[in-house]
Every structure is written in structure tokens, then in C-alpha cells.
Amino acid sequence: MRRRLGILVPDPRARGEESGASLLPCEFGMKTFSFRARGNCPAGGNEGRCAMRRREFLKATGAAATYRLLSGYRRADARSKIEMEQLEEAARKPVLKREYFPDPVVIQSAELLENGGEYVVRVRARGGAEGYAVSNSDHMGRLYPILTQMVFPFIMGRDARDLEGIVDGVYHYDSYYKYQGLAFWVCVASAEFAILDLLGRIVQKPVGELVGEIYRREIALYRANNSRGLPAEETVELIRKDVEEIGARAAKYKLGGRMGNPEYPPGRSEKLIHLVRKVLGDEIVLYADANGSYDVREAIRIGRMLEETRHSFFEEPCPFDHYGWTKQVADALSIPIAGGEQDSSLWLFQWMIAEDVLQVVQPDLFYFGGFVRCIRVARMAQVAGIPCTPHITGAGLGYLYVLHFASCIPNPGPYQEFKGVNRKIPFECTTSDLEAKEGVVKVPTGPGWGIDLDPKFLEKARRIHA
Known part of the structure; x- marks a missing residue:
């Protein structure tokens, strides 16, 4: 019961510098969180040693990838029983104004x-x-x-x-x-x-404005690439083109064979992890999504490669409903573990947040039941000082709903998922062209979703x- 590892965003002040500063307490909104080292670490050794590895990871990430830490980490075992009540209290607050x-x-x-x-x-x-x-x-x-x-x-x-x-x-x-x-x-x-x-x-x-406060009018995107089954070299080229197409500063790609299936071609992930960093360089924020490909031992092995190559989160390392496995992986690694897109229980999210199973929560705006329920998860995550970065499929107008969601919560994380624009649905939007420029999209400000579907x-x- 370990750490809260926060989100990382570009910081020009850290560019090219080796920082020797120790990890600061987490500041999230008006609340400050600290951490303690106690208990045993399942990765071996004690928690203090795990904490030191995490500090080293953060230092390396901040220096080489030009990030700074916005919200640090704290320990689950430093929390009192009242915090569980705070999570529930946050989730029960009214949403619609x-x-x-x-x-x-x-x-x-x-x-x-x-x-x-x-x-x-x-x-x-x-x-x-x-x-x-x-x-x-x-x-x-x-x-x-x-x-x-x-x-x-x-x-x-x-x-x-x-x-x-x-x-x-x-x-x-x-x-x-x-x-x-x-x-x-x-x-x-x-x-x-x-x-x-x-x-x-x-x-x-x-x-x-109906369900939150408007914190941002523009949303920075990460370009998601869903390619599997291609050699690492071909996959990296697709990722590079995707990133350049919209000027994205972050990208996510697939690892493993999905839900424990064998990967093809064999050894693709190990090669891809290092190659994508080499080709895209240190200025790009990288996320990796395994879709439940690994057991605990293999997830930890892959996770350490991701740490070495300064990736910013590791999504669904284990099958999504193997919560004990995911927790073991989170406890053993420094890289934030992301997940939650398959989950449909609000109280399961409460448990995963409280027990530090996930350090980035990703309720799907459709699969989890809409804005009311996803905002409840975001509020619980805010109490814990972690981001709620929603998952969405590329179908329909999912990207539009992500823009509005990320605009009205305080803790969406630095980049939101983008899989391209659905051109099959004709509509008019007078307040945004919904085109990604330099990795950013303007949130529509018109009434409702800000679009009008073609009457024909x-x-x-x-x-x-x-």
C-alpha cells in the first residue's frame, strides 16, 4: 500500500537539466499530501527503498523528458479511515447544477x-x-x-x-x-x-457548465495508436505519422497480445518500447497500453523497461479483472499504473483509489454510464490527488464528449485520448472546428454539446x- 505517483507535464525549466531535488509533497488544489515509508515492499526490500527508487525514476523522467511533477505521491498506509469516508462523500455530491x-x-x-x-x-x-x-x-x-x-x-x-x-x-x-x-x-x-x-x-x-466549472477551453491530446500484429519498425512509423499529423506532444501505443494472448511477432514489445523512444525522442510523452496482456512477473519485467525509457503510465498491465495482480504490479513499479476502462462499479473505483491499485483512473464515458458517474470517479480521484483521464472509443462522437469532460473537471491529466475524427456524421459546430492543431483542440462553447447534427x-x- 504504497505510493501516489502524479502526472507529468512539459516544463521548459527542466529542459536538459539533471535535477538533484528531492520529491516534494503533492499539492493538488488547496490540499497538500505527504508520504511516509513504512511496511514491507513486495518487490523486495523495504518501502523506504521502494520510495528511493521512485524518487530516482522521477528525477530521471524530469531531466530527460523535460517534465515536472504536478502531484507527487503519498502512501495508502498513511491514510486514515476518514479518507475512505471522504471518497464516498465526494462521490455523493450533486453533479447537475x-x-x-x-x-x-x-x-x-x-x-x-x-x-x-x-x-x-x-x-x-x-x-x-x-x-x-x-x-x-x-x-x-x-x-x-x-x-x-x-x-x-x-x-x-x-x-x-x-x-x-x-x-x-x-x-x-x-x-x-x-x-x-x-x-x-x-x-x-x-x-x-x-x-x-x-x-x-x-x-x-x-x-x-451544467456539471462542473470550466477549467480549460482547449484540450491537449495524446495520439492513440491501436496497431498490433505489425513488426516494431512498422508500428513506430505509424505512431510517428499519427503524432506529426496533429502535432501531438504525447502518444500511446499497444503492447502484448491482449488479455493473455500470445504476441505476434514474438519479441515485438521489447523492441518497440526502446525503438519508439529512440525515434520520437525525449520531447514526446509516451504511454503504453497492454490491454491485460501479462501476468504479474511479466508485467513487472515490461514495466521496468517502460521506466527505463521514461514512459509516463502503463495501462492495464494485467487482465482488467485480476485486481490483485494489478495491485502487485503497482506496488513493485514506480511508473503509474492506469486502468478502469472496463469497470462499471463506482465502489470498485473507490476501492482501487483507496488501495492505490491505480494511479491514473480511466472510466470510459460510455462503458461506465455517462458524465454523472464519471464525474463521481473524478471527484474521488481528486481527493486522492490523482488524475482521472477518461477512456473513449473512436466510435461515434466520443472525442467530442472527452473534450467537454476534460474541460470541466480539475484533474483530467495533461493529455486526453484522440483516435481521429469520425467524418461519417455530418454536423455543424460554429464555436470550434474540432481540428487538432499543434496537439490541441478547442472545446465547443455552444449550448449542449455545441454541435448541430445535419437535419437531412x-x-x-x-x-x-x-
Whole structure:
């Protein structure tokens, strides 16, 4: 029960310098966290020795990769019982700002539209106001009966101002909690996104202002590359092109064979880890995603290579539901462990944060059920002084939702996931071109999600009935 390793961002002051400074306490907002060395380290030796390795790792990272530490680390065993209560308290705070809505916003209808394999949820309130959300097209084609038979009937006639009550209530209604997982929460998120758009349009405010404070108007991106099965040299060339295409200052790539499957070609990861740093240089922030490829021993071996090459987090080193394995890896390594995209339990996130299983939490905005639930995770992470960097698939308009989410929480981490723009969905956005320039995208500031779907696209769409 070990350390809180914080996020790293470029710092011109550290460029090319060997820093001998010791690790400072973590400052996150107005709260300062410290750390202690006590207990035994499962990697061998004692915790003090582990702490020293982590300091050395941070020093090396800061000097060679020109980063500075924004939030340091502290030890789980230095926390008192009240902190668990603080996590729960943070998660239970209201999300939607109801003061914007003096009058009821009763949901009169909800429908699912499909055009060219893209799925759109449309909700309409009494009085005629509408809201839209593009769903996750990778999954909705198989999941729509849950949306149309379970979620839509539940939200009909309810007051959209009680958004938290809707999200929590549908889970508990008629034993729907038994469906918990990606299949259920993608449907809930799709409905929630449309309701948020509806509410934003009513008061002429972007979604971020409805559920948080606007901390940033531009979002820095990391370019995610999903290539597997290619030789290391070809993969690095693809990563290089991806990074140059949008001027990104950070990149993420895949390691291993996914969920314990054999890697092809053999030895690709070991070669790739060193080659990508050599080709992209020390100015690029690197993340690596194993998608659960390794057991504990192999994850630690790969993790130490990532430390040597100054990577900034190691995502899903072990199968996502092997939480004990992931914790052993986190305890043995200095590099932050990221994860959570497959998880659907709020209280599991609470446990992983409290027990230092993850140092970067990554709830998926669809898979976890939408903004209300993901903001609850972000608030718990903030209490612990760690970033909440959401996961999103490249389907639909996921990148748009990431921009709004990262704009309205204080702790999103320095870079957000970007897998490219979906050009299949025609829309107009008057406040941002949504194009990445020098690795940054401007967040739309129009009402709701800040976009208007092409009316002709909607007119040609077929209504999905279960």
C-alpha cells in the first residue's frame, strides 16, 4: 500500500537539466499530501527503498523528458479511515447544477435513430425542446433492445433536472442492476448524453457548465495508436505519422497480445518500447497500453523497461479483472499504473483509489454510464490527488464528449485520448472546428454539446423499434 505517483507535464525549466531535488509533497488544489515509508515492499526490500527508487525514476523522467511533477505521491498506509469516508462523500455530491432550471423539464419522448451504422438518441421535453446524442456505434447495433425496452420507458415522464436520480434509479429499477456492465451502461450513457444536450440547449450553456466549472477551453491530446500484429519498425512509423499529423506532444501505443494472448511477432514489445523512444525522442510523452496482456512477473519485467525509457503510465498491465495482480504490479513499479476502462462499479473505483491499485483512473464515458458517474470517479480521484483521464472509443462522437469532460473537471491529466475524427456524421459546430492543431483542440462553447447534427441526416435515419 504504497505510493501516489502524479502526472507529468512539459516544463521548459527542466529542459536538459539533471535535477538533484528531492520529491516534494503533492499539492493538488488547496490540499497538500505527504508520504511516509513504512511496511514491507513486495518487490523486495523495504518501502523506504521502494520510495528511493521512485524518487530516482522521477528525477530521471524530469531531466530527460523535460517534465515536472504536478502531484507527487503519498502512501495508502498513511491514510486514515476518514479518507475512505471522504471518497464516498465526494462521490455523493450533486453533479447537475439545478439552480439553472427553476421549472420542470419533463421528458415526453425518447427515440433511437440509425443512419449508415451511426446511432442517434433524440429526447424531447414537454414544450418541444430537444436534445441529441450520438451513441457508441461499435455496440449499439447489438444493445438497442436494452435502450428501447428498459432505459427509454424508465426516463419517460421524468424530470430531467433530476439527472442523478434518473441515472441511479434506472440501475435499481426492476432489478436492472443484474444487467450491469458495458451492455447496460452504454445505453444509459447514450440517454444521459441526450438529456444533457437537451438541458444545455434550454439554458444556452455548454454541458461542462451544467456539471462542473470550466477549467480549460482547449484540450491537449495524446495520439492513440491501436496497431498490433505489425513488426516494431512498422508500428513506430505509424505512431510517428499519427503524432506529426496533429502535432501531438504525447502518444500511446499497444503492447502484448491482449488479455493473455500470445504476441505476434514474438519479441515485438521489447523492441518497440526502446525503438519508439529512440525515434520520437525525449520531447514526446509516451504511454503504453497492454490491454491485460501479462501476468504479474511479466508485467513487472515490461514495466521496468517502460521506466527505463521514461514512459509516463502503463495501462492495464494485467487482465482488467485480476485486481490483485494489478495491485502487485503497482506496488513493485514506480511508473503509474492506469486502468478502469472496463469497470462499471463506482465502489470498485473507490476501492482501487483507496488501495492505490491505480494511479491514473480511466472510466470510459460510455462503458461506465455517462458524465454523472464519471464525474463521481473524478471527484474521488481528486481527493486522492490523482488524475482521472477518461477512456473513449473512436466510435461515434466520443472525442467530442472527452473534450467537454476534460474541460470541466480539475484533474483530467495533461493529455486526453484522440483516435481521429469520425467524418461519417455530418454536423455543424460554429464555436470550434474540432481540428487538432499543434496537439490541441478547442472545446465547443455552444449550448449542449455545441454541435448541430445535419437535419437531412436525421430525416433519412430510420427509427429503431425493439
